[in-house]
Amino acid sequence: MTSRLPWPEPDRDTDADAADSPIVIVGLAAPEGVPDAVRPVAGSGPVGVRVRCAPAGVASFFGVSVRGASGERLSALHLVWAALEDAGIVPGSLDDAEVGVFLVRTEERDEEAAGSDALATLVGDDLCWRRGPRVTLGATAPTRATVESAAEHLRRGKCDVAVAGSVTDAVAILRRGSTAVRAGERVLAPAEAFGSDEPPTRGEVPAPSAARLVPLVLSGRSDAAVAALARDLLARVEADPELSPADLGWSLATTRTTGLGRRAVLLAADREDVMRGLRAAAEGGSAPLLFRTASGASVEGGGRVVHVFPGLGSQWRGMALDLLDDSEVFRARMEDCARALEPLVPWSLLDVLRGVPGAPALEDVDVVLPVLFAVSVSLSALWSACGVAPAATVGASLGEIAAAQVAGALTLAEAAQVAVLWSRMQAKAAGEGELAAAALSPDELRPVLEARHLRGRVHFAGANGPRSVLLGGEHAAVTDVVETLAARGVPAKKLNLGLAAHTPGLSVDAAAFLTGTAAVAPAPAAVPFYSSLTGGAFETTGLDGAYWLRNLTSEVRFETAVRALWAAGHHTFLEVSPHPVLLGGVQETLEDIGAVTGAAASGVVGTLRRGQDGVTEWLSAMAQLYVRGVAVDWTAAPFRGREGRRIALPTYPFGVEGTDRAQSAATAQGTGPEALFSAGLTAGERSYAVEELVRNQLATVLRHDDPAAVALERGFLQSGLDSLQAVELRNRLSEATGLQLPTTLTFDHPTPAAVAGLIGELLAVRTDQGPQSVPLAQLDALEAELLASGLLRDGDDDPGSAPARERVAARLRELLDRLAPDEEDEFGDASLEELLDLVDDELRQS
Incomplete structure (x- = not known):
């Protein structure tokens, strides 16, 4: 309040x-x-x-x-x-x-x-x-x-x-x-x-502001209150055709309490956006750039945000130029970075970003890395200006340098010096090897290397998540591993960097690096710094030249660092970069933690996205953080240079606070598929309801104004859904249905129709057989993930799966022991397939 x-x-x-x-x-x-x-x-x-x-x-x-x-x-x-x-x-x-x-x-x-x-x-x-x-x-x-x-x-x-x-x-x-x-x-x-018969006089009011994309922020004690606020605001807009979205957004942000437990944000540029979005918020529908606190979710504990900084891979031509033009804070910090880099490099930071003729392109590693460092540091400064200062920092590879600077361990000049030397060491090693990423665990990778006799030629370079590894080494050997994994259905790709970063195969001039960083004097950090070199909290006075030298040739323990952050109470992760490259690994890690502890995965949010408007992506990220419980300052950067005037708004709808909880949820969320399944509908009507859910959520993710434009039989790839949007779609559908959908949802079910079919089957089990059948639906999802991973294939055909099969089988035996403790010896030699059948039978009888 x-x-x-x-x-x-x-x-x-x-x-x-x-x-x-x-x-x-x-x-x-x-x-x-x-x-x-x-x-x-x-x-x-x-x-x-x-x-x-x-x-x-x-x-x-x-x-x-x-x-x-x-x-x-x-x-x-x-x-x-x-x-x-x-x-x-x-x-x-x-x-x-x-x-x-x-x-x-x-x-x-x-x-x-x-x-x-x-x-x-x-x-x-x-x-x-x-x-x-x-x-x-x-x-x-x-x-x-x-x-x-x-x-x-x-x-x-x-x-x-x-x-x-x-x-x-x-x-x-x-x-x-x-x-x-x-x-x-x-x-x-x-x-x-007051109390007089004389009418008051009124002064002149400013002219309405020009319409630009602005956030409309709603907050209430209940979903019903947020829905009622949206209805009242919609009526206000309908009654005043001249009302400016900027005036409406400014008045909501500056004159209303925004810190209550149920939240919604609509990003709108014109009257049509406002009316469509408010109607969706009032009726429980969906609309492009409408963000809401998920049904059943809590905003408690969302305020401690970790700033996450990646390395290579997030760069793209034209990145952050919108913010450079639109945000004074971002531009000022970028100019600070340009001054810090000026004596160290033969090019201009701002010229490179703007593509000025004669400036080097974003291709060579000794140009890309310092530029990424500057953009990341400046984005972090912008987040802090918007009220989202880091509660902790963590980085991977080059991102560690930005994380150390933002934490307060290195001055901007020191961090720039490290980034430039760090990038030069890698540039000198270019052409000596290759780096690749693959969707499997380290334990699954090692037997593959053994079977292909590639030990010593390919090295484990790090893990961003439980099934997100990096490997590097000789170019031909890395190509061999990638082709082997792809033939087995495991997603894998070369990063085409031309160097084996974070492996012993990277050639580094250690003496030159230590000499160049001798003047770096790291200080105690102002906020906690978590190291992906050691995998945990790190005393930043140790961030000297020797630390950064080890960083160059050592594996990245980013997943371990994320687990340490979670254990320390940091549950919201914000990737501060021009394009997210670490969020998939963070999400995997949090879901793996949840599978073990029963804790719900918290916020995982990116900042910008390749090829997309920077201001729109940035405001979307603010909205995602806000509806998850993070306090953001809506009056800071979003409205700078476009302030609206204050106008009269409907007051808080106290009359709905005492409504029944179930009614509140129904009012805010609309008629969801589960409710339709219990309404005596035919099988065809039920199928239609789920298809419309998938269609609307996909339209929201792709930001289509009209959900009817989504073709159910058209493949996700053909629709332009990228990997990050696939994660967003899966998360939205999980929130809307309450189902734990597999992380490979759009890979295993490549069309909206196929996804709707899976969701319909899982919801039908829950609806027809009652809440006790929910574990059966989860078992179906587990089986789908195991099939996709290859763990149900014969281990002799896939040596890499053997350790994972053993771990999964052991976990299932523990579960069966709890279901039938008197028969624990009975399952000692059971296969993974037999264990799944036994668990399924046991749950169906419970």
């Missing part, structure tokens, strides 16, 4: 100036059906907002802190909150301000009769306002008297802002005129207009 927006600077008026400054109303809320507290100008609408007080909803919203509160106190809270929203003041932003509360008490209760200021004190305490006068007037006092008392306290400098009124009339937010002007607040009327 707090806000990241800074409270306006304290008043610096002299006592005389404060006394002379007029007191003005900047926000007003009244119950429906009561006369206007401030008479509107002829031909204009009412001043302030009207609300239908919902004590039950307020009680649900505030929880135990208002247990046993009277209806008057709850209604007062509703009106105060709505009046603050009308003023554009986030309630939580007043925690450290002097806030006066002046209320008329209209009913007596023991809890509120202990002192004359009880109601005002209780309401102030409910809102966590610690300082300021509290005055409660008796039931016979007119509401105007509270406004007069508040105005006097403001003139005397006893408070910075005042709340005044009653639940039977209206609640006003009052400020000194000088403070309101300095804060840029809208003035509704002078304080004297």
Whole structure:
């Protein structure tokens, strides 16, 4: 309930100036059906907002802190909150301000009769306002008297802002005129207009801002509240054809509480985007660039973000140019990097990025690596400016240098020196070997090398995830391994770098490197630094030249470092790069941790994407972090240079807070396939429902405005789905259905129709046989993954699978022991296929 927006600077008026400054109303809320507290100008609408007080909803919203509160106190809270929203003041932003509360008490209760200021004190305490006068007037006092008392306290400098009124009339937010002007607040009327027959005068308002892509941020205590907010905003947009998305987005970001537990963000550029997205948010549908907190997910624990920095592979021509032009923060940090690199390289960083004639292309490793270092460091600075500073840093290969600099261990000049020398060592070794990536585990790779007699010619270069390894060595030998794995159905590819990085086969001039880095003096890090050289937390004073020399020729223990970060409580990972290359490995690792511990995998988010608009991708990443629980500052970079004006918005829908939990979920998520399966539909109707789910989610991932454009029989590759989007689609479908779908979903089922068929089968098992059959559906998914991995083939034909088969069989025996502990010896010699059949039979009987 707090806000990241800074409270306006304290008043610096002299006592005389404060006394002379007029007191003005900047926000007003009244119950429906009561006369206007401030008479509107002829031909204009009412001043302030009207609300239908919902004590039950307020009680649900505030929880135990208002247990046993009277209806008057709850209604007062509703009106105060709505009046603050009308003023554009986030309630939580007043925690450290002097806030006066002046209320008329209209009913007596023991809890509120202990002192004359009880109601005002209780309401102030409910809102966590610690300082300021509290005055409660008796039931016979007119509401105007509270406004007069508040105005006097403001003139005397006893408070910075005042709340005044009653639940039977209206609640006003009052400020000194000088403070309101300095804060840029809208003035509704002078304080004297409250209860007067004279209409207020209104000043001129700025012209609407030009429409550009802006986020519309919604936050509520429940899914139903977010859906209700979307409906109310949609009605507001439909009623005002001239309303600007920039004005709407700016007002939502600056005048509403954004830190509640259920969240949605819509990125929109025009009125059509706004209406389509708000309608989807209200009805539980999907829309391009609409992001929501997943059903059943929690935003708790999402605030500790790890900045993840990759090495080679994330570069592309034109990367980050949009941000270079659009963001002052990013541009300033890139210019800092350019100055740090200038004495070290014979080219200009910004010229290389912009493709200026005569500048080297992004091809040679001694150009690409320093440029990637600069882009990553600058993206991290931009994230920090948006409120997403790193709670820890980790990198892989070159990314370790950026991670060390962002953590505070190296100055920018020192980090640039290491990056340039590091890249030159690799450039000198170019042509001596090759590096490849493969989708299998280290234990599965080693027998392959043995069988092909390639030990000593091909080396294990690291692991980014449980089934994401790097291997390097002689070019012909690496080609042999890649072709062997591909023939067995294991995804593998050469990276075409021309060098065997992170293996003993990399030739390095150690003396030259140590001499060049002798002046590097690493300092203790400001935030935790996790090393992918050692696989865990690392004391950064050890990041000297010797460390970076070992880094060049040692395997990358990135997966081990991610596991150490998870164990230390870091569960949200943000890849800070122009294109994600590590997120697949991070996701695999988190899911593997979840399979062992039962913990749910947390956020895995990228920053930019190859060939895509940088600003759109960056805002999308902010939205993904926000709906997962990360506090982002929506008023920082997203709106710089495109600020909208503050406009009136619907107030918080307290009336839906007390609705049934199941109804809330249904309201926000729409009619999902599981609900349709229990509605007496035919098999054909059920199949159609799941196909539409897959179609809509794929359209969202591909950002098609019209889901009908998605052809169910067209292959994912033909539709343009890349590997990262395949992961996103699988995650979206898992969230929507509650099924643990295989990581190879789109590989094993290459069309939307095939995916819909699998989901339909798994949901049918759950629906037809009840919740106890869910493990059977998961077994089906497990079997599909085992088939895809080759573990169900004869081990003699695939030596690499033998150790994995043994581990999987042992895990299944442990499960069977728990299902039938009296028969544990019976399964000692069972094969993997027999164990699967036994587990399936046992679960079907349970």
